[in-house]
Amino acid sequence: MKKYYLLAPGPTPLPPEVLQALSRPILHHRTPEFEALFARVRAGLAELLETRSEVIVLAASGTGAMEAAVVNLCSPGDEVIVVRCGKFGERWAEIARAFGLRVQALDAPYGHTVPPERVAAALDAYPGARALLATQSETSTGILEDIEAYAALTRGRETLLVVDTVSSLGVVACPMDTWGVDVVVSGSQKGLMCPPGFAFVALSERAWRATERARCPRFYWDLETERRWQAKRQAQFTPAVSLLMGLDVAIGLLQAEGLPQVYRRHDRLARAARAGVEALGLTLFARATPSPAVTAIEAPPGVDGEAVVRAYGEAHNITIAGGQGEMKGKIFRLAHLGYVGEYDLIVGLAALERVLVGLGVPVEFGAAVGAAQRIFSKE
Ligand code: PMP
Numbered sequence: 001m002k003k004y005y006l007l008a009p010g011p012t013p014l015p016p017e018v019l020q021a022l023s024r025p026i027l028h029h030r031t032p033e034f035e036a037l038f039a040r041v042r043a044g045l046a047e048l049l050e051t052r053s054e055v056i057v058l059a060a061s062g063t064g065a066m067e068a069a070v071v072n073l074c075s076p077g078d079e080v081i082v083v084r085c086g087k088f089g090e091r092w093a094e095i096a097r098a099f100g101l102r103v104q105a106l107d108a109p110y111g112h113t114v115p116p117e118r119v120a121a122a123l124d125a126y127p128g129a130r131a132l133l134a135t136q137s138e139t140s141t142g143i144l145e146d147i148e149a150y151a152a153l154t155r156g157r158e159t160l161l162v163v164d165t166v167s168s169l170g171v172v173a174c175p176m177d178t179w180g181v182d183v184v185v186s187g188s189q190k191g192l193m194c195p196p197g198f199a200f201v202a203l204s205e206r207a208w209r210a211t212e213r214a215r216c217p218r219f220y221w222d223l224e225t226e227r228r229w230q231a232k233r234q235a236q237f238t239p240a241v242s243l244l245m246g247l248d249v250a251i252g253l254l255q256a257e258g259l260p261q262v263y264r265r266h267d268r269l270a271r272a273a274r275a276g277v278e279a280l281g282l283t284l285f286a287r288a289t290p291s292p293a294v295t296a297i298e299a300p301p302g303v304d305g306e307a308v309v310r311a312y313g314e315a316h317n318i319t320i321a322g323g324q325g326e327m328k329g330k331i332f333r334l335a336h337l338g339y340v341g342e343y344d345l346i347v348g349l350a351a352l353e354r355v356l357v358g359l360g361v362p363v364e365f366g367a368a369v370g371a372a373q374r375i376f377s378k379e
Contacts, residue, residue: 062187
C-alpha cells in the first residue's frame with residue numbers, strides 16, 4: 001500500500017468534514033432549508049473577501065466567473081489592460097478577445113510580475129480602458145501580483161480593477177473593500193478545500209453601475225438578474241446544492257482557524273517549501289514575488305520536469321503539477337494550499353529528495369526536510 005497525497009494546485013485535498021457534508025441527502029433548492037444554507041455560505045464568502053458587496057455564486061469552474069466579469073462590465077470594442085504573467089493572465093486576454101474587446105497586454109517573462117509603475121504608465125496611456133484584468137496568484141508560474149498597489153492606481157480612475165483570486169482566496173488576503181478592488185472572481189476547488197464546481201464573483205458599487213452600460217451578450221452570466229435572485233436567497237438556476245453543503249462546512253473550518261492564522265499557515269508552508277527546495281541546490285522559478293499557494297521549481301539541468309512529475313506519481317503515489325504551455329518540462333510545481341499542513345509539506349519534500357536520487361541527481365537525504373523543519377520549529 002502506498003498512501004496517496006495530492007499536492008497539486010487544485011483541485012486540492014478535501015477535509016473529512018467536507019467529504020461527509022458532500023454525502024448528505026440532497027436538498028431541494030426552492031425550500032427554506034436551502035435558503036438558510038445559501039445565505040450563510042454567501043455571507044461567509046463575503047467575510048473571506050472582506051467585502052460588504054453581494055457575492056454571486058455561480059455553478060461553474062473559476063473560468064466561468066472570469067467570463068462573467070468580462071461580459072458584465074464590457075462592450076465589444078472596449079479597451080482592457082491585461083496583466084499577463086502566465087497562463088491565467090493569458091486566459092484573461094483570450095476571454096476578452098473572444099468578446100471583441102481590444103487587449104492592451106502588459107507582459108512579464110514567466111516567473112516575474114508586472115511592477116505597479118508599468119501598470120500606472122498603461123493606465124495613463126489608455127485612460128479609456130474599461131478594466132484592468134489581473135491575477136493575484138498566477139498559479140502557472142507561482143508568482144503573486146501586487147494587487148494592493150494596482151488597486152491604489154485604479155481607485156481614482158475610470159478603469160475598474162478585476163482580480164482573479166482562484167488560487168489565492170483563503171490563502172492570502174485580498175481585502176476587497178479596504179484595497180478598493182472593483183471585482184473579485186474565484187473558485188471553490190483550491191484554498192476553499194472544496195471540489196471544483198462553484199465560481200464566485202463580487203462587484204463593488206461602481207462595478208455594478210458599469211454593468212448597466214455593458215453590451216456584451218450574456219444569459220447564464222447575467223449578473224444583475226442573478227443578483228436580484230440571490231438577494232432573495234435563491235439562485236436563478238439549479239445550483240450545485242451538494243457542493244454548497246460542503247462549502248458551508250469548509251468556510252466554517254476556515255472561520256474556526258481564523259483568517260489571520262489561515263494566511264500565516266500558508267505563508268509558513270510556502271517559506272518552508274522554498275527553503276527545502278533551495279537546500280537541495282535547486283532553483284526557484286519565481287524568486288522575487290513568490291505565491292504562498294504554490295512553489296514553482298526549475299527542473300535540474302539535464303532533467304525533464306515532466307519526469308519529476310511522473311516519478312512523484314509512479315514511484316511515490318503523489319500528484320504534483322508540471323509546467324503548462326512553454327514551461328512544460330522546464331519546471332514542476334509543488335502546491336501547499338487548502339487542506340495542507342506542515343507534515344504534508346514534509347512528505348512532499350521528502351519525496352522530492354527520493355525522486356531526484358531516482359533520476360540520478362546527487363542529493364543529501366534530509367537536506368530539504370531539515371530546512372523545512374528548521375522553519376517550522378523556529379516559529
Ligand atoms: N485562474 C487561476 C489563477 C487558476 O489557478 C485557475 C485554475 N487553475 C483558473 C483561473 C481557472 O479555473 P478553472 O480551471 O476552475 O476554470
